[in-house]
Amino acid sequence: KQEVTQIPAALSVPEGENLVLxxxxxxxxxxxxxxxRQDPGKGLTSLLLIQSSQREQTSGRLNASLDKSxxxxxxxxxxxQPGDSATYLCAVDSGGGSNYxxxxxxxxxxxxxx
Amino acid sequence: xxxxxxxxxxxxTEKGKYVELRCDPISGHTALYWYRQSLxxxxxxxxxxxxxxxxxxxxxPNDRFFAVRPEGSVSTLKIQRTERGDSAVYLCASSxxxxxxxxxxxxxxxxxxx
Numbered sequence: 365k366q367e368v369t370q371i372p373a374a375l376s377v378p379e380g381e382n383l384v385l386x387x388x389x390x391x392x393x394x395x396x397x398x399x400x401r402q403d404p405g406k407g408l409t410s411l412l413l414i415q416s417s418q419r420e421q422t423s424g425r426l427n428a429s430l431d432k433s434x435x436x437x438x439x440x441x442x443x444x445q446p447g448d449s450a451t452y453l454c455a456v457d458s459g460g461g462s463n464y465x466x467x468x469x470x471x472x473x474x475x476x477x478x
Numbered sequence: 479x480x481x482x483x484x485x486x487x488x489x490x491t492e493k494g495k496y497v498e499l500r501c502d503p504i505s506g507h508t509a510l511y512w513y514r515q516s517l518x519x520x521x522x523x524x525x526x527x528x529x530x531x532x533x534x535x536x537x538x539p540n541d542r543f544f545a546v547r548p549e550g551s552v553s554t555l556k557i558q559r560t561e562r563g564d565s566a567v568y569l570c571a572s573s574x575x576x577x578x579x580x581x582x583x584x585x586x587x588x589x590x591x592x
Contacts, residue, residue, distance in 0.1 A: 408583040468520030
């Protein structure tokens with residue numbers, strides 16, 4: 365059974381810092397990996413999707429890497445801003461695409477202080 | 479609409495009652511998923527539809543839970559004889575049917591069973 369772990373559970377940083385969120389998964393047979401953002405009381409917003417054949421994806425100040433063989437992904441946030449404060453969730457798709465089923469970690473609660 | 483819409487946004491019900499939660503996916507998305515997120519946890523997969531049929535319902539916790547998608551668009555998650563342990567945020571997502579497509583999530587329905 366696929367298990368996803370995110371470290372740290374919570375992180376508080378001053379504005380402007382670069383930071384890294386970590387995600388690990390137990391079964392390397394994944395189809396893709398996604399990073400989501402969740403604001404309090406809200407749904408999920410997809411940030412980056414990395415296919416299993418890719419090593420990284422970038423969007424603005426965000427960069428996500430994937431090392432499938434070691435079961436690890438990192439989300440790098442450059443020049444953090446208070447508006448980045450949210451819970452960040454990592455999810456892997458082990459369902460093969462046509463049978464799509466995400467396994468999520470518990471998330472990292474990020475607070476960026478002005 | 480432009481995104482996945484879920485109604486109601488909040489639902490409080492008494493233990494033992496029946497509830498229905500509705501999901502309107504993005505127009506043209508043939509794949510639809512239901513997830514459940516308990517407090518402090520990541521979302522957990524419940525059921526996946528491809529068109530009108532449930533392609534994978536392995537995440538439904540027991541036979542009190544049932545979901546339908548009769549016309550391949552709107553879906554309804556039905557919970558019979560609700561229990562306090564059913565209290566959670568129920569998230570719906572949709573995606574194009576192509577393998578590995580990005581999932582778009584709704585805002586969720588917060589269900590509280592008292």
